Structures are given as structure tokens and as C-alpha cells.
Amino acid sequence: MSRALPLPAWFDERFGADLYHCASCNYCVDAVWPERGLHHVCATLEHHSPAPGYSGRGFIDTARALLEGVALDAGSVAERVFTCTTCGNCETSCPIGLRPAAIGGALREVLSAADVVPAPVRAARDRIVERGGTSEPAAGPWQAAAATPGDGVAIFAGCAARADGGAATALAGWLAAAGIAAAWQDDGARCCGAALAELGAVREAGAWRDGLNRGGVPRVVLGYECLNHLRAGGDENASSLLAWLDDGLAGGRLALALRDDVAVPRVRLLESCQLKPRPARALTDDERRARELLGGLGVIDDAEGYPNRHALCCGAAGGMPDVAPESASRMAAARLGGDDDALVLTLDGRCAAHLARSSTHEVTDLASFLARYTRLSRAATGS
Amino acid sequence: MSGTALGHGLESLTLFTDPVDLLAYRRDCSVVAPGEPELVARPRDAEEVAAVIARAGRDRVPLYVRGGGSMYAGGVNPHAGGIVLDMAAMDRILELDLARGIVVVEPGVRFGALLEALAPHGQTVGIVPLTGPTATVGGAVSAHALGSGSPRHQSMGDCVAGLEVLLADGTRLRTGSAACAGAGFFQRYCIGPDLTGIFLGADASFGVVTAVALWLVPLPAVRDTLTLGFAGTAAAGDFVTAVQGRELTRNVWYAAGYEGGTVRARMTQAEPACDPATLPGFCVCFDLGGDADAVAADRARLLELAAAHGGAEYAPFDAVYFRRLRYDESYWYSFAGYFSRSRCAILMSSLPSDRLAGFIAAVDAQRAQWSDFMWGAAVVVCRRGLHGGVLVFYDERREWETITKAVDGAADALVAAGCVPYKSGKQWAAQVREMHAYSSVLERLKRALDPAGVLAPGNLGLGHPGSGTGSAD
Numbered sequence: 122m123s124r125a126l127p128l129p130a131w132f133d134e135r136f137g138a139d140l141y142h143c144a145s146c147n148y149c150v151d152a153v154w155p156e157r158g159l160h161h162v163c164a165t166l167e168h169h170s171p172a173p174g175y176s177g178r179g180f181i182d183t184a185r186a187l188l189e190g191v192a193l194d195a196g197s198v199a200e201r202v203f204t205c206t207t208c209g210n211c212e213t214s215c216p217i218g219l220r221p222a223a224i225g226g227a228l229r230e231v232l233s234a235a236d237v238v239p240a241p242v243r244a245a246r247d248r249i250v251e252r253g254g255t256s257e258p259a260a261g262p263w264q265a266a267a268a269t270p271g272d273g274v275a276i277f278a279g280c281a282a283r284a285d286g287g288a289a290t291a292l293a294g295w296l297a298a299a300g301i302a303a304a305w306q307d308d309g310a311r312c313c314g315a316a317l318a319e320l321g322a323v324r325e326a327g328a329w330r331d332g333l334n335r336g337g338v339p340r341v342v343l344g345y346e347c348l349n350h351l352r353a354g355g356d357e358n359a360s361s362l363l364a365w366l367d368d369g370l371a372g373g374r375l376a377l378a379l380r381d382d383v384a385v386p387r388v389r390l391l392e393s394c395q396l397k398p399r400p401a402r403a404l405t406d407d408e409r410r411a412r413e414l415l416g417g418l419g420v421i422d423d424a425e426g427y428p429n430r431h432a433l434c435c436g437a438a439g440g441m442p443d444v445a446p447e448s449a450s451r452m453a454a455a456r457l458g459g460d461d462d463a464l465v466l467t468l469d470g471r472c473a474a475h476l477a478r479s480s481t482h483e484v485t486d487l488a489s490f491l492a493r494y495t496r497l498s499r500a501a502t503g504s
Numbered sequence: 505m506s507g508t509a510l511g512h513g514l515e516s517l518t519l520f521t522d523p524v525d526l527l528a529y530r531r532d533c534s535v536v537a538p539g540e541p542e543l544v545a546r547p548r549d550a551e552e553v554a555a556v557i558a559r560a561g562r563d564r565v566p567l568y569v570r571g572g573g574s575m576y577a578g579g580v581n582p583h584a585g586g587i588v589l590d591m592a593a594m595d596r597i598l599e600l601d602l603a604r605g606i607v608v609v610e611p612g613v614r615f616g617a618l619l620e621a622l623a624p625h626g627q628t629v630g631i632v633p634l635t636g637p638t639a640t641v642g643g644a645v646s647a648h649a650l651g652s653g654s655p656r657h658q659s660m661g662d663c664v665a666g667l668e669v670l671l672a673d674g675t676r677l678r679t680g681s682a683a684c685a686g687a688g689f690f691q692r693y694c695i696g697p698d699l700t701g702i703f704l705g706a707d708a709s710f711g712v713v714t715a716v717a718l719w720l721v722p723l724p725a726v727r728d729t730l731t732l733g734f735a736g737t738a739a740a741g742d743f744v745t746a747v748q749g750r751e752l753t754r755n756v757w758y759a760a761g762y763e764g765g766t767v768r769a770r771m772t773q774a775e776p777a778c779d780p781a782t783l784p785g786f787c788v789c790f791d792l793g794g795d796a797d798a799v800a801a802d803r804a805r806l807l808e809l810a811a812a813h814g815g816a817e818y819a820p821f822d823a824v825y826f827r828r829l830r831y832d833e834s835y836w837y838s839f840a841g842y843f844s845r846s847r848c849a850i851l852m853s854s855l856p857s858d859r860l861a862g863f864i865a866a867v868d869a870q871r872a873q874w875s876d877f878m879w880g881a882a883v884v885v886c887r888r889g890l891h892g893g894v895l896v897f898y899d900e901r902r903e904w905e906t907i908t909k910a911v912d913g914a915a916d917a918l919v920a921a922g923c924v925p926y927k928s929g930k931q932w933a934a935q936v937r938e939m940h941a942y943s944s945v946l947e948r949l950k951r952a953l954d955p956a957g958v959l960a961p962g963n964l965g966l967g968h969p970g971s972g973t974g975s976a977d
């Protein structure tokens with residue numbers, strides 16, 4: 122039923138300027154802009170529904186209407202803002218730097234506070250709360266008591282140590298082979314709450330994050346969603362596996378080479394939406410790092426040509442696999458395209474898992490790829 | 505009638521009735537009052553368009569048409585309510601005939617997609633609006649776009665080889681040579697009067713465009729920019745008139761003129777130490793394209809002609825603004841500039857080049873009267889005459905009431921200064937109605953083609969209460 126859904130004061134403070142700055146230009150809805158690598162914008166509009174309420178502009182129009190007291194059906198609003206992959210393409214394509222995806226996220230928070238949440242989202246949240254994370258924790262070395270890192274590396278594995286724990290297991294073996302001690306933080310598989318935040322339960326997610334042991338130790342965070350969530354909470358010590366590796370290689374402490382006992386297949390590198398340079402997020406430089414690293418190893422031959430910054434989301438994020446599983450699968454199939462038999466490498470484990478689930482392509486995440494095809498060592502001359 | 509009731513019989517189409525989705529269809533980029541649509545239909549082909557037109561006609565429900573929705577004159581705003589046809593799903597390139605030099609597209613094709621498809625063939629089209637990534641070909645035809653290509657071709661209509669249009673009574677009309685069964689699109693004005701023109705810039709008043717044939721244009725081999733500075737507007741106007749008189753625009757893909765205030769703002773932003781007293785009072789900028797020899801020769805001739813009008817090359821403005829606008833940041837940059845305050849109202853008119861000074865003076869008078877707003881003026885050079893853009897930067901939250909008054913006042917002032925409405929939509933409706941003979945013929949055409957007055961009432965000043973054309977409600 123239509124009703125006024127009052128927006129809290131913080132909404133206007135944070136986003137009021139965006140709402141009245143929006144030029145209704147529709148670049149965030151659909152645009153083709155080859156010079157900037159933009160070939161359509163929103164995975165939800167392409168693969169779920171073309172109704173503009175699902176678009177970035179739709180979130181802005183909706184929020185402005187709510188701010189002005191227009192009565193809208195709160196269930197319709199919720200259905201739309203929770204059927205978004207949170208990929209951020211709408212933000213990176215806005216010519217004047219507005220934050221429609223962040224506004225969608227804030228609407229999720231408002232709707233959650235008003236207890237207007239679609240049933241699949243509620244169920245997904247309940248599952249996370251019940252399990253203490255996105256899935257059941259997997260058994261592995263991360264369960265041992267955390268050691269101090271020493272000259273090793275502190276790691277927050279989060280979701281990577283859940284389900285089959287594949288990425289964390291691979292990483293553990295890769296580091297161990299190099300003689301690098303891994304100090305697993307926060308009982309290995311503790312959840313930072315990122316997945317809850319994404320589903321609008323921002324307060325609960327903040328509490329989960331605050332409950333983590335930060336300990337002032339620089340640490341590698343395996344999932345980019347977790348990394349963004351921790352950084353958004355002011356955790357300056359959280360960084361990515363690629364940043365740690367890049368730092369070690371640049372500082373001469375680490376060396377990396379392809380293994381000579383395994384044939385490296387042709388690799389197709391896909392970007393992860395979590396790495397998009399968006400106004401509301403700390404930038405991560407990992408897309409460039411990945412291209413340089415993999416290009417340097419000769420694993421990808423067109424280091425400049427991809428990944429495509431504005432590629433349509435694969436549907437892994439934002440709760441899409443829970444809210445609209447068929448649409449999420451369509452997104453994955455479209456992202457991977459035809460029958461290219463290259464090994465698909467995506468930096469974020471969550472994208473890799475979703476793409477692998479939704480297709481017959483061979484897909485891997487960064488940690489698993491490095492463990493399988495490269496050898497890490499401490500550089501002999503390292504300082 | 506409710507949106508759901510309106511949708512009866514159209515269930516096989518993609519329809520939107522949820523008020524959350526309808527919000528996006530209330531307005532375009534203009535300051536014309538938003539409307540309240542009841543139903544949006546998103547057809548996939550001409551048959552589906554025909555079904556919606558039939559539905560609107562049967563129940564006398566207003567029907568508005570939307571492409572990319574980027575117009576700045578309110579043409580897409582459904583101010584009488586009713587149905588909005590969202591043409592974006594009709595986005596196929598139907599035919600590319602390199603031998604005839606023709607591309608035929610559905611109206612929802614975005615320029616970005618079209619240019620991308622043509623580039624591998626070394627081809628482009630005559631006119632491309634700066635909003636190319638989102639603007640549709642159907643919208644550009646119906647709003648009579650200008651922009652890249654205007655110095656060579658004038659405006660969008662001059663690049664159209666023919667149209668397919670669905671009329672209110674269901675007639676499927678093909679114009680130009682394609683009117684003759686089996687001939688296809690290749691020429692206009694073959695049979696007699698060319699009916700294409702009735703639908704160009706018509707803002708959906710007479711029919712819904714379902715296919716557009718455009719002439720192909722080879723991509724230039726070489727491009728170069730040139731910015732010329734003049735002491736003032738009068739000298740710049742005389743210079744542009746001379747350029748056009750000598751047909752020196754043949755190799756010019758885009759040319760624009762910027763008043764002193766704009767030059768000052770861009771220059772002092774880029775180089776805070778620059779002395780405003782040394783800056784030109786007006787800049788005319790050219791984006792040249794063609795064979796290397798032709799570009800070099802035209803560049804030299806433009807410099808010579810500028811010198812004869814007291815002008816000279818002013819490379820700094822080229823570097824900090826024009827070249828970036830045309831090459832590096834193209835569409836992006838124009839948007840960023842336009843919306844630097846909150847939003848920007850744009851009012852576009854046509855004027856003869858020798859009236860440039862009068863146009864700028866009219867804008868100055870508005871500037872003095874409505875000093876709370878930030879005003880800008882720029883002209884796009886056409887094959888003949890100019891398109892004069894007035895930009896009014898305003899705060900959408902606080903200044904909505906006054907901005908609409910200021911823009912309406914500016915429209916009156918521009919007509920009084922000898923300018924002609926361009927891209928009329930609803931923004932210029934009052935001024936179009938003042939052109940009595942012209943608007944009465946428009947009304948008679950409207951009555952003949954759309955007797956129930958369902959198509960886009962309000963656009964071009966037609967279908968408004970008391971106009972005599974069918975009232976939609």
C-alpha cells in the first residue's frame with residue numbers, strides 16, 4: 122500500500138545534494154559510450170527488468186520523491202532497491218559524479234529500519250545470522266589460534282574460509298611452500314558483516330565489524346566486499362592480497378614465478394565490481410596491479426585491453442543470487458559470453474564462486490590461481 | 505483511467521504502471537513542468553507501437569513518446585497524463601547499405617551504439633548531439649538535433665533520407681524515395697513535396713517515428729582544432745558570416761562561439777594567474793576534419809579571414825577547453841560544466857549570424873534582471889546561421905518557481921531580439937502560437953493527422969485548451 126516513508130535527516134545530509142543535482146540525463150540507466158568502454162550500464166535492467174525504478178536514476182527519483190513526501194508503495198520501493206547487484210556501474214557512468222548506487226544502499230538501510238524487506242532478503246539475512254557468516258565455516262589451518270605475524274602475513278579470511286574454504290586453503294598452501302607464516306586473524310572464518318550490510322542490515326553489520334579483533338596489525342583481507350566494509354569502518358590496516366604481494370615484490374622481499382611443472386592456460390581476467398573507483402568508496406588500485414602482475418608473468422597478453430571497467434555485473438553481489446536467482450544466473454552467463462575456453466580469472470572469490478555455479482566455464486579466484494600456477498619465494502636479496 | 509485499465513488488451517507488451525517506475529517518465533532535462541503518466545509501454549517493434557496508438561485513439565488517451573529523455577524543452581513531459589511510449593527497446597540497426605550510403609535504424613538506437621557499428625566501415629552520420637551516449641536517433645530526429653556536423657549539414661533533418669512513421673489512424677507511412685514500394689530509402693523530395701519534414705522536430709505531434717534512414721558520411725582522415733579570439737561579439741559575428749558566405753564550413757565538423765564571460769571563467773579556472781584584461785572578448789572554435797591538405801588549407805584560410813576581422817588564433821582557450829571538449833572528455837566534459845551548480849536550464853534558438861551581438865545583448869539583459877542565477881551563452885555555428893544556447897544554472901531545490909519564470913522571460917526576449925524558437929517542445933509553445941499563420945497551418949495539419957488530438961498534446965503549442973485541435977481529455 123502507498124505510504125509516505127519518511128527519510129531520516131542523515132539521508133538528506135548525505136545525499137540531498139545528489140538528489141537535486143541529478144540532471145535526469147539517464148547515463149546511469151542506459152548509455153553506449155565506446156570511447157569510455159561503456160556498452161550499457163545496469164545488469165538488473167538488462168537481465169531482470171527494464172523498469173527504470175530498478176536503475177540508479179530510479180533510486181535517485183525514488184529518494185527525492187520520498188524526501189518530498191510523495192506516498193509510494195514501500196513494498197515496490199523495497200523490491201526495486203533490493204534487486205540491485207550494487208555493482209556501481211551507475212556511479213562510474215554518471216557524468217557528474219553522483220552516487221546512485223550508494224543512494225540505493227542507503228534506501229536499503231531506511232527500508233530495513235522500517236522493516237520493509239523482501240522475504241528472500243529477510244531469509245538470507247536470517248541464514249547469515251544463524252550461521253555467523255555467509256555459509257558454514259570450513260575446517261582448515263585458520264582455526265588454529267592466531268599467531269603474531271612476525272615476518273609472515275596476518276590474514277583475515279572471512280567468507281573465503283567458509284563453504285569449501287577453497288581459496289583460503291589454496292592460499293595457506295602457497296604461503297607455506299614459500300616458508301611464509303600465516304597468522305589467521307579472528308578465528309579464521311569470523312564474519313565481518315559485509316554481507317549483512319549489503320542486505321541493508323547496516324547496524325548489525327557494524328556491530329559484527331566492531332567485534333573483530335583489529336589489533337593494529339596490518340592484514341590481508343581476502344574478499345573485496347569484506348575489504349570495502351572494513352575500510353568503510355575506518356580500518357586502515359586492512360589491505361588486499363594483491364597489495365601485499367605488490368608491496369613485497371616492489372620492495373624486493375618476495376619473488377614470484379610461474380611454476381614449471383604445470384601448464385598455464387590462456388587466461389581471461391574479469392574485473393570485480395568491488396574494485397570500481399566509486400565516489401563513495403576508498404579506491405583500490407588492484408585492477409591495475411593485477412594487470413601488471415599477470416601481464417608481467419605473461420599470463421595475459423592484452424594487459425591494457427581488459428578488464429572492462431563498465432562491464433555488466435556477473436550478478437554475484439548485492440543479494441541478487443538470493444532475491445532473483447534466475448536473473449543472477451543470466452547475468453553470469455552474459456558476463457562470460459560464448460564458448461571461449463580460456464580460464465576465467467576474477468579477483469574476487471565471490472564472483473568466481475557465482476560464475477562457476479552458473480556456467481560450465483572453468484573459473485578461478487586470484488588466491489587459487491596464484492597457488493596453482495605460481496611459486497612464491499622470499500627473495501634472496503630481499504631487505 | 506488507471507494505468508492498469510489502460511493496459512487492458514496490451515498485456516503482451518512490456519508495460520509499467522508502478523508509480524515508482526513512472527517517476528522517471530515525468531520529465532526530461534528541462535524546466536518545463538513535469539507530467540504524471542498513468543502507463544508506460546515499451547514496444548519492441550512497429551506492431552506493438554501500432555497497438556498502443558490504437559488503444560490511445562480508441563479511448564482518447566494522450567500519448568507521449570520518449571527516446572533517451574534528454575531533451576531540454578519538455579517534449580517528453582506527459583503534461584496531460586496518459587500513456588508514454590518508451591522507444592528504447594526498439595534499438596536494432598535494420599539495414600546498412602554501404603553502396604547506397606544509407607543506414608536504416610529503429611528509433612531507439614543510441615548514437616553511441618550507431619557510431620560504434622559504423623566506425624569499422626569508416627563511416628559516421630551527419631549530425632551527432634553532444635548527448636550521443638544516451639540520445640536516440642528517433643529522439644534526435646523528432647527534436648531536430650544539432651551539434652557535431654552542424655557546420656557541414658545544418659541540423660538533423662538535413663541528414664535524414666526518409667522515415668517510417670505510424671500515424672494516429674494506424675497508417676504506416678514511409679517518406680522520401682521509400683514511399684515508392686520496393687525503392688527503399690536513398691533520396692528525399694523525389695515525388696513532390698517531401699513529407700519527411702512534417703515529422704522532423706515535430707516532438708511526436710503528428711506521428712510516431714518507427715524507423716529512420718540516415719545518409720552515411722565518411723569519417724575524416726585527419727582532425728584538428730583551431731580557436732580564434734576576437735575583441736568583441738560584433739567582430740566575431742561578422743567573421744562567422746564571412747566564413748559561411750565563403751562556404752568555409754565544408755570541412756568543419758563542429759564550430760562554436762563562446763562569450764567573453766565563458767572564456768574568462770575557463771581560463772582563470774585553468775590558469776589562475778592569467779590577466780583577465782588580456783583575454784579575448786569572444787572566441788570562435790573550429791573542429792576541422794577531412795583530408796590533410798584540405799584541413800591545412802582551410803585552417804590557413806580561417807586564420808586569414810579572422811585577421812581581416814581583427815581576430816587571431818587564441819590557442820590557450822583551445823587547450824584548456826575546446827580541444828578537451830572535442831577529444832578527451834567529449835560528452836562528459838560538457839555535462840560536468842553544465843551542471844556545476846545544481847541543474848542547468850537550456851534554451852535553444854536559431855539566429856542569423858549577423859544577429860550574434862543582439863543575441864548576446866538579450867542574454868545580458870536577462871542576466872541583469874535575474875541576477876540570482878548564473879547565465880551563460882554559447883552559439884553553435886551551422887552551415888547558415890547559428891543555434892544560440894542560453895544556459896541558466898539554478899538550484900533545483902530552492903529556485904524551481906523562479907527559474908521557470910526566468911526561462912519563459914528569456915524566451916520572449918530572444919524572440920523580440922530576432923531569434924527563432926528551436927527545439928520547441930512545450931518550452932516554446934507560447935511563442936509558436938504567436939506565429940499565427942504558421943501555427944494555424946500546424947493546427948490544421950494536426951486536425952487532419954490526429955483528429956482526436958491524442959499525440960503529444962501541448963507540444964508545439966498544439967492540443968492546448970482552446971487551440972481548436974482535439975483536446976485529449
Ligand SMILES: Cc1cc2nc3c(=O)[nH]c(=O)nc-3n(C[C@H](O)[C@H](O)[C@H](O)COP(=O)(O)OP(=O)(O)OC[C@H]3O[C@@H](n4cnc5c(N)ncnc54)[C@H](O)[C@@H]3O)c2cc1C
Nearest residue numbers: 571572573574575579634640642643644646649650707713
Ligand atoms: C547537457 C545537454 C546537452 C545537450 N546537447 C545537445 C546537442 O549538442 N545537440 C542537440 O541537438 N541536443 C542536445 N541536447 C538535447 C537532447 O540531448 C537532444 O535533442 C537529443 O537528440 C534528444 O534525444 P533523446 O533520444 O533523448 O530524445 P527525447 O528527449 O526522448 O525526445 C525528444 C523529442 O522527440 C520526441 N520523440 C522521441 N522519440 C520519438 C519517436 N520515435 N517518434 C516521435 N517522436 C519522438 C519526444 O516526444 C520529444 O518531443 C542536450 C541536452 C542536454 C541536457
Ligand code: SF4
Nearest residue numbers: 163205206208209211
Ligand atoms: S549498482 Fe549496478 S545493478 Fe544496481 S542500479 Fe547501479 S548499475 Fe544497476
Ligand code: SF4
Nearest residue numbers: 143144146147149215
Ligand atoms: S544520477 Fe547521474 S547519470 Fe544518473 S540521471 Fe542523474 S546525473 Fe544522469
